[in-house]
Structures are given as structure tokens and as C-alpha cells.
Amino acid sequence: MKKKVAIIGGGQTAEKVHVPYYLTREEVEIVAVVGRNMERTKNFALRNGIASSYTDADEMFQAEQPDIVSVCTPNRYHYENVIKALEYGCHVMCEKPPAISAVEAKHMYEVANENNLILAYNFHHRFADDVNILRKKVTEGVLGDIYVVKAKALRRSGVPGWGDFINKEAQGGGPLIDLGVHMLDAALYVLGYPKVEKVTAKMFQKIGSKKSHGSFGEWDPKKFEVEDSLFGFIELEGGCLLQLETSFALNIKETSVMNVEFCGDEAGATLFPASIYTDQKGELVTILDRKTADPDRLQKGMAAFVDKCLGKEVMVANGREGHLILQLIEALYQSAEKGESVTI
Ligand SMILES: NC(=O)c1ccc[n+]([C@@H]2O[C@H](COP(=O)([O-])OP(=O)(O)OC[C@H]3O[C@@H](n4cnc5c(N)ncnc54)[C@H](O)[C@@H]3O)[C@@H](O)[C@H]2O)c1
Missing domain, CATH: 3.30.360.10 (Dihydrodipicolinate Reductase; domain 2)
Incomplete structure (x- = not known):
């Protein structure tokens, strides 16, 4: 069965990097996008062939039960969305920077470890x-x-x-x-x-x-x-x-x-x-x-994350490094x- 992916933050990076990469992988399927504004989020979903759009992340998690989440919001909202996704049992790819404070990044790392989930940051270089x-x-x-x-x-x-x-x-x-x-x-x-x-x-x-x-x-x-x-x-x-x-x-x-x-x-x-x-x-x-x-570092970073979610032993930019x-x-x-x- 395909792993279900949700995108939180349907902006430029989600549309240019995350969505196009997930679409290349037959093992995963993008099921939902969460945004701040319903009209813009619906348009994002329509343009990218995504079935459901939400403005409330909890509603999305409960209805869609994704396995994998990409957090592509402005930096300030990385922490709350990453913690939420981990608490709902999802592996997470979070855009860089990991968070806006070291305390947040440390907590994100700890919650991922406690729940045995993959937390990767998009340091694609x-x-x-x-x-x-x-x-x-x-x-x-x-x-x-x-x-x-x-x-x-x-x-x-x-x-x-x-x-x-x-x-x-x-x-x-x-x-x-x-x-x-x-x-x-x-x-x-x-x-x-x-x-x-x-x-x-x-x-x-x-x-x-x-x-x-x-x-x-x-x-x-x-x-x-x-x-x-x-x-x-x-x-x-x-x-x-x-x-x-x-x-x-x-x-x-x-x-x-x-x-x-x-x-x-x-x-x-x-x-x-x-x-x-x-x-x-x-x-x-x-x-x-x-x-x-x-020139392919962006795709290679996303590929490593998806491969790791599928059980392969590969390097990702991890929670510990995000904290440091x-x-x-x-x-x-x-x-x-x-x-x-x-x-x-
Ligand atoms: N890896 C890279 O090289 C790279 C490049 C560009 C941006 N980024 C990162 O990606 C993130 C987003 O940047 P962008 O250029 O896509 O910005 P953007 O403004 O185009 O997109 C952000 C999206 O998040 C939505 N949003 C805002 N608050 C939200 C919330 N609380 N919940 C859900 N959605 C919310 C906005 O409506 C918008 O659609 C930033 O953290 C940025 O640093 C990384």
C-alpha cells in the first residue's frame, strides 16, 4: 500500500520541490495540503492534483491519517507543525531552518527519538x-x-x-x-x-x-x-x-x-x-x-528522506544536527x- 503524504504550508517550496518529488515516487501518494487561507490552499490542491485541502492541521491528521508530512510553512510555524505531525505518528521532512530557537529544535529531536520516527531537515546542499x-x-x-x-x-x-x-x-x-x-x-x-x-x-x-x-x-x-x-x-x-x-x-x-x-x-x-x-x-x-x-541535490535530499521512510539505511540531515x-x-x-x- 502507498504511504500517505500530507503537505503543511502550500507555498513556493512545497510546489517547486516537495510536491514534484513525491509525484516521482510510486510508493507514496500526496493526499492533502494544509494552508492558512482556504481559497489559496484549494487552488494549490487543484494545480497539483491533491484530493483534499484544509486550514486546520488537526482536522487533516484525523481525517487523512498520513504516514509522512512535509512542513513547508514560514520558519516560526515549523516547531508546532513538526511536533503535531510527530505526535500523530508521522515521519517528517521539515524545511530549513529546523526552527527559530535551539530549545524548539532540541524538543523536536527528542519527540522524534521518543516516538522512533524520522525527522529530517531539508539541508539539500x-x-x-x-x-x-x-x-x-x-x-x-x-x-x-x-x-x-x-x-x-x-x-x-x-x-x-x-x-x-x-x-x-x-x-x-x-x-x-x-x-x-x-x-x-x-x-x-x-x-x-x-x-x-x-x-x-x-x-x-x-x-x-x-x-x-x-x-x-x-x-x-x-x-x-x-x-x-x-x-x-x-x-x-x-x-x-x-x-x-x-x-x-x-x-x-x-x-x-x-x-x-x-x-x-x-x-x-x-x-x-x-x-x-x-x-x-x-x-x-x-x-x-x-x-x-x-545540480540534483534537491532531489537527492528528498530521495534520501523517502528512502529512509521506506526502511533504507541512508543519511538524512537529522534532528541532532538540526539542534546543533x-x-x-x-x-x-x-x-x-x-x-x-x-x-x-
Ligand atoms: N530548502 C531551501 O532551499 C528552501 C528554499 C526556499 C524556502 N525554504 C523554506 O521553506 C519555508 C517556506 O518558504 P516558501 O518560500 O515556500 O514561503 P511561502 O510564503 O511561499 O509559503 C509558505 C506557505 O505556508 C503557509 N502558511 C503560513 N502559516 C501557516 C500555518 N501556520 N499553517 C499552515 N500553512 C501556513 C502560507 O500560507 C504559504 O502558503 C521556509 O521555512 C523557508 O525557509 C527552503
Whole structure:
């Protein structure tokens, strides 16, 4: 029998990523969508061939009894919907970031564990072949002792013009919790998720509250409540320094940068596309040089989740990692707000 899937939050990501992926798998069937507004939710269901639409999640769970749930609401509502889905006995794929506080992410992890259910977060970059090739090389010691890592999640003119992305209460913050979180996950995953010891950050709101138009649409500058850029130094167990740059809007030359560089004492590496380089006897040497980054990471992340729900032993971005990354995000915001370093 097919596993029944329900979508909570019928917006852009649900329609572009979750629904199209589930439709490729004959082992599952999307039975319902839950949204905030009935008319829009019904239209979503109609466009995507989904039989039932709801505005009340409890009503949906009781009527449909799904096995699998995708939570694709704005960040603030991830926690309540994930907990509800777990309490109704469902495996959950939750969009990133896991939640808006570390306490919430810890509780989500605990409830999933107590109920022996799968809780996965959509950190899809770590599913790129590039990331897994590099992770293997790092484990084999090809880079030596990695002591500096630079993670960049930058948009030059990319304040989102849709959804709740500039609303601090709904999202928990700006580019750090929305974009930076992706490259932090990719960096930490390659390093084996080492413990974070201390963070220092500075954030700015210089453009989003002044302009109203960008490459990602229009917004009301009076409602722009989040940072538009944030820069952080993260000290990891063992002495490695992870440097983070993230922005929705920043006057840089490139329109967008989503990448991580790893500097070891034997070699250096870049993640997208994966490349490894060093020097030998005075000559610059390329060890690995993939020409293009894996474009299928979104599908691979969804595939891993569905496979795991069907009993396969595969890697997903799990509840424990979701908690660790929220601790880090929270510490970066605290440091930027207080103007001092924060020890975890
Ligand atoms: N993995 C990625 O790269 C990626 C990309 C974009 C967005 N996202 C994440 O996906 C989530 C949604 O982003 P989006 O761009 O789809 O936003 P969106 O605004 O297009 O969609 C959100 C949907 O949730 C609905 N909603 C709001 N509150 C709700 C509630 N309490 N219960 C049920 N439905 C509710 C809204 O009506 C809307 O339809 C965010 O957490 C975002 O960070 C992830």
C-alpha cells in the first residue's frame, strides 16, 4: 500500500520541490495540503492534483491519517507543525531552518527519538556529489589539518519579495537563518559536525530598510525587520576557525555566492564544484577539479528522506544536527546583538 503524504504550508517550496518529488515516487501518494487561507490552499490542491485541502492541521491528521508530512510553512510555524505531525505518528521532512530557537529544535529531536520516527531537515546542499566527494577526501586526510574554513551565502540584491522573509517574528531573522544556515550545514557536515566553542558576529541593516526593489522582487522597507548582512567568526573544537559571510543585500561584485572553502595544512578545497589544490616542489598542483557542481541535490535530499521512510539505511540531515545548527545560529545572533563573543 502507498504511504500517505500530507503537505503543511502550500507555498513556493512545497510546489517547486516537495510536491514534484513525491509525484516521482510510486510508493507514496500526496493526499492533502494544509494552508492558512482556504481559497489559496484549494487552488494549490487543484494545480497539483491533491484530493483534499484544509486550514486546520488537526482536522487533516484525523481525517487523512498520513504516514509522512512535509512542513513547508514560514520558519516560526515549523516547531508546532513538526511536533503535531510527530505526535500523530508521522515521519517528517521539515524545511530549513529546523526552527527559530535551539530549545524548539532540541524538543523536536527528542519527540522524534521518543516516538522512533524520522525527522529530517531539508539541508539539500549536503546531498550534492561534490559535498560527499569532499567529505570522503577530508576523512582520508587529503587536506591535512583543516584550520580555516570560509563559508559564504551571499546575495547582492536578493531580499525576498514574497512570503514572510523580512518579518523577524515569522522567520527568526534574515540571511543568517535563511541562507547562511545552508552553507553552515554543508561546512559542518564535511568537517563531521565538530563542537562549536565560541562565536563572534556583527550584523547590519543598511539596505533592506532603505530600498524597496531588488532582483528577488519588491518589499516594504518600513516592514524590513531583519539583518540584511551578517559576518561571523566561529571557533570549533580542535582550533579550526569557521568564517561566515551572509547577506540578502550587499554591494559585492557577484550576484550570488553559495560556497565553502577549506584550508588545510596539506591542501585546500572548494565545495561547489568540488576542487582540491596544493603545491609540490614549488609548483601549483590540482588534485581534484570537477567542472560543474551537482545540480540534483534537491532531489537527492528528498530521495534520501523517502528512502529512509521506506526502511533504507541512508543519511538524512537529522534532528541532532538540526539542534546543533540552531544553537550556533542563536549564538551568532546573540553575539551580534550584544556586541560580544558568546561561548557555547
Ligand atoms: N530548502 C531551501 O532551499 C528552501 C528554499 C526556499 C524556502 N525554504 C523554506 O521553506 C519555508 C517556506 O518558504 P516558501 O518560500 O515556500 O514561503 P511561502 O510564503 O511561499 O509559503 C509558505 C506557505 O505556508 C503557509 N502558511 C503560513 N502559516 C501557516 C500555518 N501556520 N499553517 C499552515 N500553512 C501556513 C502560507 O500560507 C504559504 O502558503 C521556509 O521555512 C523557508 O525557509 C527552503
